[in-house]
Amino acid sequence: MRLATFNVNGIAARLAGLLQWLEEAKPDVVALQEIKCEDARFPRDAFEARGWHVETHGQKGFNGVALLSRLPLGELSRGLPGDPEDEQARFIEASIGGLRIANLYLPNGNPQPGPKFAYKLAWMQRLERHARDLLATEQAVVLLGDWNVCPTDADVARPAEMADDALCRPESRAAFRRILVQGWTDAIRARFLNETVYTYWDYQAGAWAKNWGLRIDHLLLSPAAADRMLDAGIDRDVRARDKASDHVPVWVDLAD
């Protein structure tokens, strides 16, 4: 079973490219971030016509997440628990084929310091609590998405230039680490232990051509899920295509 995460940076702008990648990569479940549309405007028909089950948690203009699945989705929940006042669409979770799949779009947090960074850290604190609850089920859980955190300097092409960025701040990294050490496996880092791999390249300054990237899209596996991991990868060639997102698809294969 192949599970993937892909920040599409606008589903309307990315529909053709996403459909092409789905045909090539043949994932079973895809977690999308930054669909940038309300639920009613998500191009659900294009996916359903190709055999996908679709669930969305969108909002106008910004943010928004969705799950595509070959199998039906059950026990659906929208929004990260812990703050009923939070109106940003950044989280959707469902059960698919015996797995619990949680799709997140973690706040960017820039500029830092400031209210956006405070929101990021508060959101991560809520995520830490929810991640602990998910682990306590002892189910196979995959917590995947755009985390907007570079876990270490090994995940940043130009660490000196990024040192004060919200994606690299010690507070962001500590919050990520607090979740990781609960017992999650970072699938990509486990697969590429000592390799330099990125999942995002800025549109600006020729970042792709210079391989000035970041590793910010992560798949965290609960112990029961990690036991089933067969392979993981980053479809980096997608970044070179016309009308590409600034992120590329990142995936893991789990034994059935």
Place this chain on the structure above:
DNA sequence: ATGCCTATGCGACATAGA
């Protein structure tokens, strides 16, 4: 030190991204 690019919205610039 800053902008570099891209997407969206009721749009002719502003905001957000990372």
